Amino acid sequence: MHELDPQKLPRHVAIIMDGNGRWARARMRNRVFGHDEGARSVRDVVRTCRELEISYLTLYAFSKENWQRPEAEVKALWNLLKRFLRSELPELVEKEVRLLHLGDTEDIPHDVRREFQAAVDQTAGLDKLVLSLAVNYGGRQEIARAAALFAKDVAAGLHKPEDLSPELFSRYLFTKELPDPDLVIRTGGEYRVSNFLLWQLAYAELYITETLWPDFRRDQFLEALYDFQKRERRFGRTSDQVQDTKSCRAL
Ligand code: IPE
Ligand code: IPE
Numbered sequence: 001m002h003e004l005d006p007q008k009l010p011r012h013v014a015i016i017m018d019g020n021g022r023w024a025r026a027r028m029r030n031r032v033f034g035h036d037e038g039a040r041s042v043r044d045v046v047r048t049c050r051e052l053e054i055s056y057l058t059l060y061a062f063s064k065e066n067w068q069r070p071e072a073e074v075k076a077l078w079n080l081l082k083r084f085l086r087s088e089l090p091e092l093v094e095k096e097v098r099l100l101h102l103g104d105t106e107d108i109p110h111d112v113r114r115e116f117q118a119a120v121d122q123t124a125g126l127d128k129l130v131l132s133l134a135v136n137y138g139g140r141q142e143i144a145r146a147a148a149l150f151a152k153d154v155a156a157g158l159h160k161p162e163d164l165s166p167e168l169f170s171r172y173l174f175t176k177e178l179p180d181p182d183l184v185i186r187t188g189g190e191y192r193v194s195n196f197l198l199w200q201l202a203y204a205e206l207y208i209t210e211t212l213w214p215d216f217r218r219d220q221f222l223e224a225l226y227d228f229q230k231r232e233r234r235f236g237r238t239s240d241q242v243q244d245t246k247s248c249r250a251l
């Protein structure tokens with residue numbers, strides 16, 4: 001395993017956890033078996049973030065589009081989320097992890113909503129890692145919702161339309177308390193964003209691996225972080241400018 005530079009770790013990692021169904025099918029099992037095993041990868045990645053002192057981890061757990069799956073699978077996913085929240089809460093508290101929900105609350109089954117809210121409330125004061133679960137989340141829906149909220153504030157006289165800037169708009173998103181992701185990981189080998197954090201990904205580094213989510217554990221995560229450390233983040237500038245800024249900072 002390669003050496004990670006602790007100075008160059010991403011502040012915010014976001015993950016599209018994909019490939020549970022294929023993982024299960026390869027073992028001649030039901031798709032739900034893959035989701036259950038995927039929960040262990042979540043635990044591993046959360047623990048690794050704490051160990052490395054990464055401040056923000058965002059996981060895509062259920063998209064707006066996932067409602068179109070067979071009813072039994074959707075039900076199993078809600079059940080899994082409820083069990084996961086219940087079983088992980090003590091460790092989250094112990095490790096000082098704050099839990100957040102990104103997405104619409106309505107439509108989520110009441111019992112899951114209650115469990116989720118209780119976990120969010122119980123971890124509210126913690127700050128070593130912010131773990132955000134994107135559940136019943138869609139990037140386009142989030143942007144449309146933010147636009148509607150801003151329009152309401154304009155109607156109420158709190159803002160003028162011309163006040164709107166990217167910074168102000170960001171405050172109407174579910175992610176208002178989070179910095180933009182530095183690194184986005186997608187497991188399962190698909191080269192698409194599937195309606196995840198469309199606004200926030202503007203300058204994220206993308207890492208796509210064929211590894212299926214249930215097989216994505218600590219070592220695979222470290223490999224992704226190592227790959228991130230080799231990237232040069234230019235934010236529109238030239239490579240020379242970036243190198244210059246670095247040497248200036250070093251002086
Ligand atoms: C990701 O795995 C989990 C969710 C989307 C909830 P999938 O269930 O999409 O697995 P594949 O892509 O079918 O293998
Ligand atoms: C993306 O995975 C959504 C989540 C990981 C929750 P999907 O499996 O739903 O994505 P598509 O349908 O292949 O784009």
Ligand code: MG
Nearest residue numbers: 018019020188
């Ligand atoms: Mg999938």
